[in-house]
Amino acid sequence: MALTxxxxxxxxxxxxxxxxxxAATPEAPREALLDVLDGPGANExxxxxxxxxxxADTPAPSILLAHGFGGSKxxxxxxxxxxxQRGFTVLTYSSRGFGRSxxxxxxxxxxxxxxxxxxxxxxxxxxxxxLRDGEGDPKVGVTGGSYGxxxxxxxxxxxRRVDAIAPVMTYNDLGQALLPNAxxxxxxxxxxxxxxxxxxxxxxxxxxxxxxxxAGSSPEHRAEDPPQGPPTSDGASATPTGQPLTxxxxxxxxxxxxxxxxxxxxxxQSTLDLLDRVSPKTVTSSIKVPTLLVQGERDTLFGLDQxxxxxxxxxxxxGKVKTIWFAGGHDGASPDAALRGRIADWxxxxxxxxxxxxxxxxxxxxxxxGRPQRNGEIPVRTVSAPAYxxxxxxxxxxxxxxxxxxxxxxxxxxxxxxxATSSLPGAGEVLDAAGSLGRSLARDLPGQxxxxxxDPLDSQLLVSGTAQTRISVASVPGQPATGDxxxxxxxxxxxxxxxxxxxxxxxxxxxxxxxxxxxxxxxxDVALPxxxxxxxxxxxxxxxxxxxxxxxAVPRExxxxxxxxxxxxxxxxPSVRGETTTGNSVPVAPLVGxxxxxxxxxxxxxxxxxxxxxxDDVDPLLTDTPLLIAGLTKSYPEKPAAVQDLSIRVExxxxxxxxxxxxxxxxxxLRMLLGLLKPSxxxxxxxxHRVAGGAxxxxxxxxxVETPGFxxxxxxxxxxRYYWAATGRPMLQARxxxxxxxxxxxxxxxxxxxxxxxxxxxxxxxAQAMLGLPELLVLDEPTNGLDPPQIHQMREILRRYASxxxxxxxxxxxxxxxxxxxxxxxxxxxxxLVTAGSVGDIVSVNGEATFxxxxxxxxxxxxCTIEGLGPVETDGDLVHADLAGHSTAVAVNVLxxxxxxxxxxxxxxxxxxxxxxxxxxxxx
Numbered sequence: 001m002a003l004t005x006x007x008x009x010x011x012x013x014x015x016x017x018x019x020x021x022x023a024a025t026p027e028a029p030r031e032a033l034l035d036v037l038d039g040p041g042a043n044e045x046x047x048x049x050x051x052x053x054x055x056a057d058t059p060a061p062s063i064l065l066a067h068g069f070g071g072s073k074x075x076x077x078x079x080x081x082x083x084x085q086r087g088f089t090v091l092t093y094s095s096r097g098f099g100r101s102x103x104x105x106x107x108x109x110x111x112x113x114x115x116x117x118x119x120x121x122x123x124x125x126x127x128x129x130x131l132r133d134g135e136g137d138p139k140v141g142v143t144g145g146s147y148g149x150x151x152x153x154x155x156x157x158x159x160r161r162v163d164a165i166a167p168v169m170t171y172n173d174l175g176q177a178l179l180p181n182a183x184x185x186x187x188x189x190x191x192x193x194x195x196x197x198x199x200x201x202x203x204x205x206x207x208x209x210x211x212x213x214x215a216g217s218s219p220e221h222r223a224e225d226p227p228q229g230p231p232t233s234d235g236a237s238a239t240p241t242g243q244p245l246t247x248x249x250x251x252x253x254x255x256x257x258x259x260x261x262x263x264x265x266x267x268x269q270s271t272l273d274l275l276d277r278v279s280p281k282t283v284t285s286s287i288k289v290p291t292l293l294v295q296g297e298r299d300t301l302f303g304l305d306q307x308x309x310x311x312x313x314x315x316x317x318x319g320k321v322k323t324i325w326f327a328g329g330h331d332g333a334s335p336d337a338a339l340r341g342r343i344a345d346w347x348x349x350x351x352x353x354x355x356x357x358x359x360x361x362x363x364x365x366x367x368x369x370g371r372p373q374r375n376g377e378i379p380v381r382t383v384s385a386p387a388y389x390x391x392x393x394x395x396x397x398x399x400x401x402x403x404x405x406x407x408x409x410x411x412x413x414x415x416x417x418x419x420a421t422s423s424l425p426g427a428g429e430v431l432d433a434a435g436s437l438g439r440s441l442a443r444d445l446p447g448q449x450x451x452x453x454x455d456p457l458d459s460q461l462l463v464s465g466t467a468q469t470r471i472s473v474a475s476v477p478g479q480p481a482t483g484d485x486x487x488x489x490x491x492x493x494x495x496x497x498x499x500x501x502x503x504x505x506x507x508x509x510x511x512x513x514x515x516x517x518x519x520x521x522x523x524x525d526v527a528l529p530x531x532x533x534x535x536x537x538x539x540x541x542x543x544x545x546x547x548x549x550x551x552x553a554v555p556r557e558x559x560x561x562x563x564x565x566x567x568x569x570x571x572x573x574p575s576v577r578g579e580t581t582t583g584n585s586v587p588v589a590p591l592v593g594x595x596x597x598x599x600x601x602x603x604x605x606x607x608x609x610x611x612x613x614x615x616d617d618v619d620p621l622l623t624d625t626p627l628l629i630a631g632l633t634k635s636y637p638e639k640p641a642a643v644q645d646l647s648i649r650v651e652x653x654x655x656x657x658x659x660x661x662x663x664x665x666x667x668x669x670l671r672m673l674l675g676l677l678k679p680s681x682x683x684x685x686x687x688x689h690r691v692a693g694g695a696x697x698x699x700x701x702x703x704x705v706e707t708p709g710f711x712x713x714x715x716x717x718x719x720x721r722y723y724w725a726a727t728g729r730p731m732l733q734a735r736x737x738x739x740x741x742x743x744x745x746x747x748x749x750x751x752x753x754x755x756x757x758x759x760x761x762x763x764x765x766x767a768q769a770m771l772g773l774p775e776l777l778v779l780d781e782p783t784n785g786l787d788p789p790q791i792h793q794m795r796e797i798l799r800r801y802a803s804x805x806x807x808x809x810x811x812x813x814x815x816x817x818x819x820x821x822x823x824x825x826x827x828x829x830x831x832x833l834v835t836a837g838s839v840g841d842i843v844s845v846n847g848e849a850t851f852x853x854x855x856x857x858x859x860x861x862x863x864c865t866i867e868g869l870g871p872v873e874t875d876g877d878l879v880h881a882d883l884a885g886h887s888t889a890v891a892v893n894v895l896x897x898x899x900x901x902x903x904x905x906x907x908x909x910x911x912x913x914x915x916x917x918x919x920x921x922x923x924x
Contacts, residue, residue, distance in 0.1 A: 027054045027056070029051045029052060029053045029054075029080075030051065030052045030054075031049075031050070031051045031052075032049075032050050032051075032052075033047045033048070033049055033050075033100070034047065034048045034050055034119075034120070034123055035047055036048055036115075036116050036119040036120075037115070037119065038103055038112075039111050039112055039115070040111045040115070046096055046101070046102045046103035046116075047100075047101060047102045047103075048093050048094065048095075048096065048101045048116055048120065049072075049073060049093060049094040049099050049100040049101045050073070050091055050092065050093040050094075050120065050123075051073055051077070051080070051091070051092050051093070052089065052090070052091050052127065052129065053080045053081060053083070053084040053089070053090040053091075053092070054084065054089050054129040055084050055085070055086075055087045055088060055089060055129075055354075057087065058089065058128065058129040058130075059089070059128065059129055059130055059131040059132070060087055060088055060089045060129065060130070060131055060353055060354065061087075061088055061089070061130075061131050061139040061140070061141070061163075061347070061351035061352065061353040061354065062088060062089040062090065062091060062124050062129075062130045062131070062138050062139065062140045062141075063083055063088045063089070063090045063091070063140065063141045063142070063143060063347060064091050064093075064117065064120060064121070064124070064140060064141070064142045064143075064152075064155075065079065065080055065083070065090055065091065065092045065142075065143055065144060065148070066093070066095065066117075066142070066143070066144030066147070066148025066149075066151045066152065067092075067094070067095065067098070067144060067145070067147070067148050068144070068145045068146040068147050068148055069146055069147035069212055069215060069216070070098070070212070070215030070216065071098065071099075072094040072098050072099030072100075072101075073092040073093050073094045073099060074099070076092045076144075076148075077092065079340055080092045082337075082340060082341075082344065083344055083347075086344045086348065086354055086355070087348075087353070087354030087355060088344075088347065088351075088354060089124075089127070089129045089130050089131075091120060091124055093120060095113055095116070095147070095148075095151075096112065096113060096116055097216065097249035097250075098249075103116075104249055104250060104251040105216045105248075105249045105250045105251065105254065106250075106251045106253075106254060106278070107174070107254055107274075107278045108147065108150050108151050108154055108278045109251075109277065109278050110154065110158060110277065110278075112251075113151060113154075114151065114154045114155055114158060117142075117151060117155045117159075118155070118158070118159050121138060121140060121155075121159060121161055121162075122136065124138045124140060125137060125138040125161075131353050133161070133163070136161075137161045138161065139163055139351055139352075139353065140161060140162060140163055140351075141162070141163060141164040141165060141166065141346075141347040141350070141351055142155055142156060142162055142164075142165045142166075143165065143166040143167065143168065143343060143347075144167065144168065144170075145168040145169055145170070145334070145335075146168070146169055146170055146301075146302070146330070147170075148168075148170075149167030149168045149169060149170025149171075150167065150170045150171055150174075150278075150279075150280055152165045152166070152167045152170075153165065153167050153170070153172075153280035153283065153284065153287065153310065154278075154280055154283055156283075156287045156289055156291070157280065157282075157283025157284060157285075157286045157287045158283055158286070162289055163289055163290075163350065163351055164289050164290045164291070164292075164346065164347055164350040164351055165287075165289060165290075165291050165292070166291075166292040166294065166343045166346050166347065167280075167291070167292075167293060167294070167310070168294040168295075168335060168343075169294065169295055169296040169299060169302055169328075169329050169330060170280075170295075170302055170306065170307075171279070171280065171302045171306045172279065172280050172281050172284070172306045172307070172309035172310045172313070173198065173275075173276075173279045173280075173281045173306070173309065174275045174278055174279045175202070175267070175272055175275035175276060175279065176196070176198055176202065176305075176306075177205070177301065177302055177303075177306060178204070178205050178208070178209050178261075178275070179202035179203065179204050179205065179261070179267055179275075180196075180202045180203060180205065180508070180509055181197060181198075181199040181200065181201060181202035181203065181509065181510060181511050182196060182197045182199075182489065182508035182509060182510055182526055182527045182528070183197060183199060183487075183510035183511070183512060183524040183525065183526050183527075184197040184198075184199050184524065184525045184527075185522075185523075185524065185525070186525065187525055188468055188525045188526075188527050190395070190396060190398055190466075190468055190572060190574070191389070191390035191394075191395045191396060192308050192311070192312060192388070192389060192390030192391065192396060192465075193304075193308065193388075193389055193390070193396045193464055193465030193466065193530075193574045193576050194303070194304035194305050194307070194308040194465040194466045194530035194574075195305065195308050195309075195312070195390070195466060195527070196303070196305030196308070196309075196466055196508075196527040196530070197525070197526075197527045198309075199511075200272075201266075201511050201513060202267075202509065202511055203265075203486055203488075203509035203510070203511050203552050203553065203554075204261050204262075204265045204266070204267075204552060204553035205301075205509075205551065205552055206262065206265070206551070206552060206553045207424065207425050207550070207551040207552070208300070208301050208425045208551070209258070209261070209262070210262070211425050213250075213258050213262075216248050216249055216250050253270075253274055254274070256270075256271075257270070257271040257274050257275070261553075265553035265554075265555075280310065281309065281313065284309075284310060284313035284314050284317065285313060285316070285317045286317065287313075287314045287317055287319050288317055288318050288319045289319060289320075289350075290319070290320045290321075290322075290346070290350040291310075291314050291319050291320065291321045291322070292321075292322050292324070292343060292346040292360075293307045293310055293311055293321065293322070293323045293324070294307075294324045294326060294335065294339065294343065295307035295323070295324070295325050295326075295329070296325070296326060296327075296328045296329015296330060296331075296332060297325050297326065297327055297328070297329060297332075297366070297367060297369070297504070297530075297531065297532045298327070298328060298329040298330075298331040298332035298504065298505070299329030299330045299331055299332070300330065300331050300422075300423055300425070300504075300505065300506050300529075300551070301329075301330040301331075301425070302329075302330065303506065303529060303530050304325060304465065304466065304530030304531075305466060305527070305530050307323060307325070308465075308466075308530070311323050311388050311391055312390070312391055315388075315391040315392070316391075320362060321362060321388065321391065322346070322360060322361065322362045322363065322364075322388075323364050323365075323388045324339070324342070324364075324365045324366070325365070325366035325367060325532060326339055326366075326367050327367035327368075327369035327380045327532075330425075331423065331425075331505065342360070345357045345360055346360055362387055362388070363384050363385065363386055363387065364384070364385045364386075364387055364388040364389070364576065364578070365382055365383065365384045365385075365578075365581070366382070366383055366464060366532055366576070367380050367381065367382050367383075367532065368380065368381045368382075368383060368462070368532055368534060369532070381580050382580070382581050383464075383576075383577075383578045383579065383580055383581070384578045384579055384580075384581045385576050385577065385578035385579075386578075389576055396465060396574045396575075396576055397574070397575050397576065397577065397722055397725040398572045398573060398574050398575070398725050399461060399572070399573045399575055399721070399725045399731055400568070400570040400571070400572050400573075400729070400730035400731040400732065401454040401455075401457075401541060401570055401571050401573060401731065402454060402455070402568075402569060402570050402730075402731075402732055403452040403453065403454055403469070403541075403543055403565055403569050403570060403571055404452065404453055404454070404455075404569075405450070405451060405452035405453060405543075405564075405565065406564070407450075407472075407562050407563065407564035408450035408451070408562070408563050408564070409476060409560060409561070409562050409563075410447065410448055410449060410450050410545070410546070410547050410560070410561055410562075410563055411447050411448060411547065411558070411559075411560050412448070412485075412486070412547040412548065412554065412555055412557075412558060412559045412560075412561070413448070413547075413548070413558060414556070414557075414558040415556050416548055416553075416554035416555060416556055417548075418445060418548070419445075419548035419549060419550045419554060420442075420443060420444050420445050420448060420449070420488070420546045420548050420549050420550070421442060421443045421549070421550050422442050422488070422490065422502060422505060422506065422507045422549050422550075422551060423442070423502075423505040423506065423551065424550075424551070425551070442490070442492075442500075442502035442505065444544055444546055445546075445548065448546055448547045448548055449544050449545065449546040449547070450544070450545045450563035450564075451542055451543070451544050451545075452542070452543040452545075452565055453494075453540055453541070453542050453543075454540045454541045454542075454571070455540060456496070456537075456538050456539065456540045457535055457536070457537055457538065457539055457540065458537065459537055459718070460534065460535065460536055460537055461534075461535045461573060461575060462532075462533075462534050462535070462575050462577075463503070463531055463532065463533045463534075463535060463573050463574065463575065464532050464574055464575055464576045465530055465531075465532075465574035465576065466527050466528060466529070466530040466574060467491060467528040467571055467572060467573050467574065468525065468526065468527055468528065468571070468572040469489075469525075469526050469528065469543060469565075469567075469570070469571040469572065470523060470524065470525050470526065470565070470566040470567035470568075471489075471523070471524055471526060471545060471563060471564065471565060471566055472521035472522065472523050472524075472562075472563070472564045472565070472566040473485050473487065473512045473515060473521060473522050473523075473524060473561055473562070473563060474515065474516075474519050474520065474521035474522065474561065474562040474564075475515045475516065475517055475518075475519055475559075475560075475561065475562075476519060476560040476561065476562055477517070477518060477519045479559075479560035480557070480558045480559050480560055481515070481517060481559055481560065482555065482557055482559050483513070483514065483515050483517070484511065484512065484513050484514075484515065484555070485510070485511075485512040485515060485547075485559065485561050486509065486510070486511050486512075486547070486552075486554055486555050487509070487510045487512065487545050487546065487547060487561075487563070488507040488508070488509050488510070488545070488546045488547070488548070488549045488552065489507065489508045489509075489510060489526050489528055489543065489544070489545050489546075490502055490503075490506070490507040490508070490528070490529070490543075490544050490546070491503045491528055491529075491531075491541055491542065491543060491544075491571075492541065492542040492544060493533065493535060493539055493541065494539060494540050494541070494542050495536075495538070495539050496538045496539070500542065503529070503531050503533045504529050504530075504531035504533065506529035506531065507529065507546075507549055507551075507552075508526060508527060508528050508529050509549070509552055510524060510526065512524055515561075519562070521562070521564065521566075523566040523567070524566075525567075528543075528571075541571060543571060545563045547559075547561070568730050568732075570730050570731070570732070572730075575725065577722065617689065617690040617692070618688045618689045618690070619685060619688045619690075620688065621688070622685055622687070622688035623687055623688040624652065624687070624688075625649065625650075625651065625652075625685070625687065625688065626650050626651065626652055626686065626687060626775060626776045626807040627648075627649070627650035627673070627684070627685070627686055627776060627807070627809065628648075628649050628650075628684070628685040629646055629647055629648045629649075629669075629673075629682070629683075629684050629685075630647050630682055630683050630685075631645055631646075631647060631681060631682035631683070632645070632646040632647070632669065632672065632679055632681070632682035632683070632684060633645055633646070633679060633680045633681040633682050634665075634668050634669075634672060634677060634679055634680050634831075635680045640830070640831070641680075641831050642665050642668040642831050643665040643668050643669055643672070643679075643831045644665075644830075644831045644832050645682070645832065645833075646665070646669065646682070646828070646831070646832065646833050647682075647833065648826050648833065648836050650776075650807060650809060650824075651807070652805065652806075652807055653802060653805060653806075653807065653823075654802075654807055654808075654823050654824050655798060655799070655802045655807075655808045655810065655821060655822045655823050655824070656807070656808065656809045656810070656822060656823070656824045656825065656826060657810055657811075657812060657818035657821070657822035657824070657825040657826070657839075658670070658809060658810065658811040658812075658825075658826050658828070659811075659812070659815065659818065659825055659826065659827045659828070660827060660828035660829055660834075661829060663830070664828040664829050664830065664831065665828055665830075665831040665832075666780075666811045666828060667705070667780055667811065668831075669828075670703075670705055670778055670780055670809075670811060671705065672684060672691075673686075673691065673701075673778060673809075674698065674701065674703050674705065674778065675691055675695065675698055676705075678692075686698065686700065686701060686776060687700060687775070687776075699729075699772075699774075700774050700775045700776060701774050701775075701776045701777075701778060702769040702770055702771065702772065702774035702776070702777045702778070703769055703777070703778040703779070704765055704766060704768070704769040704778070704779045704780060704782060705778070705780045706780075708723075708765050708768055710753045710761065710764060710765075711753065712752060712753050712754035713752055713753075713754065714752065714753060715749065715750050715751055715752055715753070716740075716745060716748065716749040716750070716751065716753055716756070716760075716764045716767075717736065717740070717749040717750055719753060719764065719768075720734070720736060720739075720749075720764075720767060720768055720771060721734075721736070723768055723771070724771050724772075729772070733772050734771050734772055735771070735772060735773050736771075738773060739767045739770045739771055739773065740767060742767070742770060742797060742800050742801050742804075743763045743764070743766055743767035743770065743797055744763060744793060744796070744797060745760065745763055745764065745767065748760060749764075757790075758790070759787070759789075759790030759793060759794075762782065762783070762784075762790070762794065763793070763794070763797065765782075766779070766782060766794070766797055770801065773804070773806070774806070775806050775807065776806070776807050776808075776809065777801060777806060777807070777808045777809070778809045778810075779798075779808065779809070779810045779811070780810075780811045781811060781812055781813070782794060782798075782810060782812070783812060783814055783817060791814065791817055794817075795817060795820060795821045798810065798821055799821065802823075810822070818839075819839055822839055823838060823839065824836070824837065824838050824839065825837070825838075825839055825842055827842070840906070848880065848881070848882050848883070849880075849881055849883055849888050849891065849905065849906065850878055850879070850880050850881075850904075850905070850906055851878070851879045851881070851891070851892075851895065851902055851904070851905055852877055852878055852902070852903045852904035852905075853877060853878075853879055853895065853900050853901060853902055853903065854877070854900065854901040854903070855900050855901070856874045856875075856876070856877055856878065856879050857874060858898065858900055859874075859879045859895055859898075859900045860872045860873075860874050860879050860881075862894050862895055862897075862898040862900060863879065863881050863891060863894060863895070865894065866883075866886060866890065866891065866894060868886075869881065869882065869883065869886065870882025870883070888905050891905075892905060
């Protein structure tokens, strides 16, 4: 009873209506009761109550404005007047079964509410105040909140006359909204910020569903009560059709569906089919008109995952989509005047015919709300990113935070009571005893919850979307078990004072089926509630997995489960960065600009292609060989081949210099090695795996082929963190401390990059390539722009990296540095291999060697005793000799046998001399 009372008190938050009344429009609104056909093939009609608001100048583009569930056209009157003042002709109406409109509520059924709206467009096209695209075709946009927002999507997907839409805090899949299941046996795609799971057999959201059903059953929301018929056999009164009065204004099908899930907590196939039929997901593939998706961040009815699905599906269909998350929703505030103005701007640009506005574009915008103040105001900052991540091949940057905690035994009590509390419909927060806002209702019960914690954060982090994790669930042999588990996962923000706050006041329910009776665990990927929440330094996250929640239907049978972490034991946090466009609050996290988003997204896109498209081909004899290139060719039409029949082999622990004049094909070779170019012929194998259009083995390769664009206002460490997060790999795998130590950045890694010298920036770029300590490091001109001391530092960096047992392939023009740094070289010219081998072999290609000895004259005489030896010269304590094919070992043996001390042996020529001779440019 208490739950119902609170829910009814806060139900006004569910209705979307304006708070301010604008000045009167030039013309008085026209009201009418329109007759429309009652369903497909019906001879009967129902009446729809409408009001037309006209601007001063007509004809004008029109907007069909729908209301939320349980409301009527009166709730949208204020917004209609605002739109009319902007120059639109606006038609508001009460949906069937609400206000003065007759007919039965069918939950936006295509044959009923959607067909009603199509007939309203017919009527609009006949009005002189409406601008038309053609006969019977009004220039029209459609918008509405919640129930009305879904109507706008369903109408746009079925009526080509709709020119633009702006659905607000609505749903994509009503089945997943009312019976969600946030767990999946398959990995959940994390490319978009708020993608949820879409598993079947969800958990009934009974508190919200009951509130909605009561709104459709309440007499004040019905045009007229149907006349009561004679009592039925059980004594209850019935309508003439035999429908129970408990169904109110709902159709028999909707009534039967609600009755089923309310009584059993489960949805049968007919109920699932009904929910699918009335869901926008069935038509989003046909929506190609400009779409503005406005979704609330405080919404336990229709979460951010619903807008995420709409954004993905409409974008895939070719529609232009802009997404806005605002600091409100069904559990918070309705869109304010500023946001309603932006909706009007959307229609002004895409419909035309009114005072023009700039193109609103497709940038992704979301609000970061601060803590409510005592005066009721909530400080809000708005962040704008270039586009909604994941719908145009970019991925959402994600941070992996390691969780800690042992496997925990939890109990679902008999009857599912007592139950934990997360939130009540429309009431996420309440006043505390001191009158301050923001006290969470969330309470977990001992014995019913497993808790896993992260370490305190050492820097600020912004959660913007759906966090993901993986857990294991098992039955307990000898304890009550049903083979199923209903669980509720949630994230808490825990401060240094141990104060816990349920993030978003929301939970993600799981229904895990098929649990083996022998206790074998089942692993499940979990999509946690979509939220926007800043995590401060020193705070930590708690993942709670509970067996009960008052807002949902829970199993009545007692059961015991074991809950543990699975996978890598981390929680993946989405963090979409952008530029602050409004607000003046203190930043809670660094804002990353367009450059890092594009660069990170490109890297993540490449990795995603690697993971999705590869058909792995591995040679078991080469699994310990870092690189083998065989017969590699890259040609272009009507041009000489960039690379032709190149074959080289690189072994572990080598530092290999790739040499050649400009145009030799070095960079082309490296780009093919990294999967960025497709070879025309030949093959590349990395640790035995063939690189062809994408290969998982490339995750073992780090690279620097172009100078990365670091953000100057971020520290070096933060730049590395954001880059790594975009790859979607766990943070612990990045090895930041080791990489920074090898790169020699030390404490400078925590300074802003704008304070770095060019050499430090280049070392940071090398560190970025080293993230995760890849087994093969590929660098293209890493010493560009460095002075001699900085080049020396770079040489030491590469040596330290190779000393860890890894392999480095470096392309450079600085031959002296290659000679001092590399163990081996590959020389190319005109796309072909000239030679390859150790540095010593290359520089002594003509047999000339130098010996540092203590008796140079005697040494020269001793060397001349070797048969076939070439000229011998002395130069101080050095002796130069043309060995004429003899090895240096033979010469050293002769010198030692003659009693001469040999202190050093090496090739006489420098690498530069050998290189110039090899490429035909030695003119001396």
